[in-house]
Amino acid sequence: MASQVADPYGLSKQVDELTAQMMARRHGMSVVCLRYPYVGGFEERLLAHAARLTADPAAGARDLWTYLEVHDAARAALLALDVPGPAAHTVHLCAPEIIVPHPTEELLRRYHPTTVLRRPLPGRTAPVDTSAARRLLGFTAQNLLGQGAVTPQ
Structure with missing residues (x-):
C-alpha cells in the first residue's frame, strides 16, 4: 500500500512512481524514479543555500537539510539509464552529510521530535537511506560541501 501523502507535491511523486510501476509491468520497461534533494552548483546555489539554512535551520527541516551537487545529480541520471528491466525502482539521492554545521540527531530532535x-546518525550524517542508489546504480555523491568550501573527490 502506498504511503499517505500530505501535499500536492508528494501526491504527484506518488502518482509518477505508480505510473512507472505500471509501465514496467505492462510494457517491460526499466524505469528509475530518482528522488532528488535540493540540487545546485556550489557557486550559484549551494553555498547560499547552506548560509540560509545555517542561519535558520527550521527552513531546511522539510527537506532534512539534504543536498546534491548538480554534477552528481546528472551522473545519477546517466547511471539510471543503464538499469535493466523490466522493473520500476525508486532511488533516494543526496550527499552523505547535511548542508548545515549542526549534528543531524540534534536537528531531528528539535524539528521532528516524533521521528x-x-x-x-553520527555528526552531520544525512538522514536519508541512499543504499538503493549504491546498490542499483553504483552511485555515491562525490562533490561535497566541507566547512564552507568545496571538497571535490
Missing part, C-alpha cells in the same frame, strides 16, 4: 531513528 524514531532506525540507526545512529
Whole structure:
C-alpha cells in the first residue's frame, strides 16, 4: 500500500512512481524514479543555500537539510539509464552529510521530535537511506560541501 501523502507535491511523486510501476509491468520497461534533494552548483546555489539554512535551520527541516551537487545529480541520471528491466525502482539521492554545521540527531530532535531513528546518525550524517542508489546504480555523491568550501573527490 502506498504511503499517505500530505501535499500536492508528494501526491504527484506518488502518482509518477505508480505510473512507472505500471509501465514496467505492462510494457517491460526499466524505469528509475530518482528522488532528488535540493540540487545546485556550489557557486550559484549551494553555498547560499547552506548560509540560509545555517542561519535558520527550521527552513531546511522539510527537506532534512539534504543536498546534491548538480554534477552528481546528472551522473545519477546517466547511471539510471543503464538499469535493466523490466522493473520500476525508486532511488533516494543526496550527499552523505547535511548542508548545515549542526549534528543531524540534534536537528531531528528539535524539528521532528516524533521521528524514531532506525540507526545512529553520527555528526552531520544525512538522514536519508541512499543504499538503493549504491546498490542499483553504483552511485555515491562525490562533490561535497566541507566547512564552507568545496571538497571535490
